Amino acid sequence: MARLEEREQVQGSERLKDFLREMLLIRRFEEKVEERFRAGELPGFLHVAIGQEGVAVGVCRALEDGDVIASTHRAHGHTIAKGTPPNEVMAELYGKVEGCSHGYGGSMHLYDLERGNLGANAVVGGGLPAIVGAALAFKMRGEPRVAVAFFGDGATNIGTFHESLNLAQLWNVPAVFVLENNWWAESTPNSQHSPITDFTQRAVAYGMHSIKVGGQEIEPVYDAAAEAIDHARRGDGPVLLVVDTYRLVGHYVGDPQVYRPKGELQELRETQDPITKLRERLGVTDEEFEQLDADVTREVDESVEFAKNGTDPKPEDALKNVYA
Amino acid sequence: MPELTYREAVRDTLATAMRQDSDVFIMGEDIAEMGGSMGVTHGLVDEFGPERVRNTPISEMAIVGAGIGAAMQGMRPVVEIMYEDFLTLSTEQIVNQAAKHRYMSGGQLKVPLTIRTQGGAGWSPGAQHAQQLEAWFVHIPGLKVVFPSTPTDVRGMLWSAIYDDNPVIVFEHRLLYPVKEDVPEKLEPIPFGEARVVREGEDVTVIATGPMVHRSLEAAEEAEKNGVSVEVIDPRSLQPLDENTIVESLKKTNRAVVTHEAVTRMGFGAEVASVIQYQAFDWLDAPIERVGAKFAPLAFAPVMEQFLIPGPEDVLEGIYRTVGRNGD
Numbered sequence: 001m002a003r004l005e006e007r008e009q010v011q012g013s014e015r016l017k018d019f020l021r022e023m024l025l026i027r028r029f030e031e032k033v034e035e036r037f038r039a040g041e042l043p044g045f046l047h048v049a050i051g052q053e054g055v056a057v058g059v060c061r062a063l064e065d066g067d068v069i070a071s072t073h074r075a076h077g078h079t080i081a082k083g084t085p086p087n088e089v090m091a092e093l094y095g096k097v098e099g100c101s102h103g104y105g106g107s108m109h110l111y112d113l114e115r116g117n118l119g120a121n122a123v124v125g126g127g128l129p130a131i132v133g134a135a136l137a138f139k140m141r142g143e144p145r146v147a148v149a150f151f152g153d154g155a156t157n158i159g160t161f162h163e164s165l166n167l168a169q170l171w172n173v174p175a176v177f178v179l180e181n182n183w184w185a186e187s188t189p190n191s192q193h194s195p196i197t198d199f200t201q202r203a204v205a206y207g208m209h210s211i212k213v214g215g216q217e218i219e220p221v222y223d224a225a226a227e228a229i230d231h232a233r234r235g236d237g238p239v240l241l242v243v244d245t246y247r248l249v250g251h252y253v254g255d256p257q258v259y260r261p262k263g264e265l266q267e268l269r270e271t272q273d274p275i276t277k278l279r280e281r282l283g284v285t286d287e288e289f290e291q292l293d294a295d296v297t298r299e300v301d302e303s304v305e306f307a308k309n310g311t312d313p314k315p316e317d318a319l320k321n322v323y324a
Numbered sequence: 325m326p327e328l329t330y331r332e333a334v335r336d337t338l339a340t341a342m343r344q345d346s347d348v349f350i351m352g353e354d355i356a357e358m359g360g361s362m363g364v365t366h367g368l369v370d371e372f373g374p375e376r377v378r379n380t381p382i383s384e385m386a387i388v389g390a391g392i393g394a395a396m397q398g399m400r401p402v403v404e405i406m407y408e409d410f411l412t413l414s415t416e417q418i419v420n421q422a423a424k425h426r427y428m429s430g431g432q433l434k435v436p437l438t439i440r441t442q443g444g445a446g447w448s449p450g451a452q453h454a455q456q457l458e459a460w461f462v463h464i465p466g467l468k469v470v471f472p473s474t475p476t477d478v479r480g481m482l483w484s485a486i487y488d489d490n491p492v493i494v495f496e497h498r499l500l501y502p503v504k505e506d507v508p509e510k511l512e513p514i515p516f517g518e519a520r521v522v523r524e525g526e527d528v529t530v531i532a533t534g535p536m537v538h539r540s541l542e543a544a545e546e547a548e549k550n551g552v553s554v555e556v557i558d559p560r561s562l563q564p565l566d567e568n569t570i571v572e573s574l575k576k577t578n579r580a581v582v583t584h585e586a587v588t589r590m591g592f593g594a595e596v597a598s599v600i601q602y603q604a605f606d607w608l609d610a611p612i613e614r615v616g617a618k619f620a621p622l623a624f625a626p627v628m629e630q631f632l633i634p635g636p637e638d639v640l641e642g643i644y645r646t647v648g649r650n651g652d
């Protein structure tokens with residue numbers, strides 16, 4: 001049970017700077033991905049999670065080795081935060097053999113079994129039931145492991161969400177459901193897709209413990225995630241962790257966001273950027289920040305080089321891996 | 325040689341697997357005390373307890389999805405979907421998730437999940453409790469689909485399904501549950517992709533699945549009286565499909581009838597017919613006949629239901645058409 005003790009050490013520690021670095025790495029990674037996509041280098045389509053880095057890092061850093069996650073179509077941050085090197089994520093976006101899904105998945109299907117990533121899912125809510133099943137397996141085998149599902153507020157309206165929470169609570173499995181409430185289901189605002197704004201009410205219906213936290217400050221996110229994960233791990237049942245956050249970009253790269261109120265994005269970017277908030281919280285000097293930025297930017301640039309120099313799959317490899 | 329019903333054969337396989345392997349467990353609606361709506365799992369909860377014989381809510385997405393998640397962790401869950409009509413509720417999890425995790429992960433993941441389900445007409449359940457939907461799932465790369473027609477086959481094939489590292493859908497048929505047969509003393513796994521020649525014949529090959537295997541045997545006996553020798557082949561495993569046994573039989577008989585209880589149009593039989601015409605076009609002496617249900621939902625009134633679904637007489641007519649058209 002390292003989490004709670006470590007939690008005490010987080011405040012004001014080097015660890016927070018480490019979080020800052022990780023969040024900045026994800027930010028620069030996704031900005032680079034946007035840039036390379038617009039340059040026409042990346043096939044398919046992309047969803048970035050700029051503004052939500054604190055959720056990915058805060059939750060994944062509260063996990064232990066052996067814990068597993070399932071992610072969403074907005075998966076780069078979760079994947080990097082769970083430990084997959086940027087090189088392997090970038091190579092996947094370029095469709096290379098060196099990618100974390102070996103070119104079979106792409107941005108919406110990032111997997112890394114070795115590091116406990118059971119897959120990003122392009123069907124909204126699609127990954128939740130399997131997280132219940134993974135948690136059930138941990139419970140049946142008596143393993144002190146936790147399974148975590150990431151999903152957005154848009155997913156709270158689909159059947160898998162309800163069936164998964166119901167079954168998880170009924171069977172008391174060690175699962176944590178991380179609801180990244182960014183207030184938008186693609187282009188549809190919360191007000192048009194949900195009759196409620198406090199999503200912890202969803203947990204009430206299943207008798208599930210829930211925790212709500214703001215997602216733009218990473219310390220509370222980490223603390224809340226640690227609490228939720230500990231709760232699940234010690235056998236007290238699953239938790240719905242609602243993290244209110246902001247998507248400081250469009251639904252997909254290139255989204256003109258005609259649906260956003262004018263000025264909203266600008267204001268949110270100025271007031272709700274989790275990286276700015278943490279930087280200020282830590283009192284990081286401009287010089288320090290520039291150094292950090294240069295470090296992570298170099299890492300991201302290297303990942304692009306790594307990806308571009310990667311191996312193209314053979315076309316006929318498309319027939320492999322259909323069956324085990 | 326113990327005699328087992330089809331129902332007992334399924335139960336025997338589940339019990340045997342659970343006895344020897346703690347990774348195997350079953351879950352589904354009403355499968356514990358009630359033993360499932362067909363009584364297949366009756367008594368298993370007494371031996372294995374509610375942790376391994378898990379009653380679930382009516383929640384097909386979660387039943388299949390939880391099976392997927394447990395399977396990805398290396399367990400070998402067997403989930404029951406009470407009626408195959410209810411597969412519709414879990415199709416997203418089967419088609420987008422179970423079938424594709426291995427592929428999308430570039431070969432990292434395995435999903436050794438078995439989905440047992442049953443259906444079939446002949447008892448007036450109406451339009452939502454007896455559809456035959458196997459053709460939907462053989463169309464999906466990443467899934468394996470089997471449809472055993474006898475106690476021996478279901479016993480051995482369910483075993484193979486449990487120990488297959490891929491998601492497998494096992495279609496059972498309600499009317500087959502009471503069918504009895506002497507089965508091998510020791511449970512023998514039956515590999516997928518091997519068709520069974522149920523009856524040897526010279527003039528026409530009938531390729532039949534599920535209950536149509538039995539109905540085709542009746543038709544074959546009748547045809548024999550009129551001097552037509554019928555070979556009956558049960559593919560047993562629809563995906564993978566043993567094309568070779570079917571094609572070789574056709575090359576011997578030069579005529580084929582493909583039959584299943586599902587509606588004929590776009591059915592599994594269309595694929596079998598395509599395999600035959602492509603691989604044995606020059607051997608064909610007559611158009612391939614297809615015998616299945618007429619293109620309507622299943623009606624409730626018994627006379628209408630029976631009108632829609634194929635019986636032995638429909639297979640027999642198909643057989644006669646193949647020889648008649650040849651000018652015999």
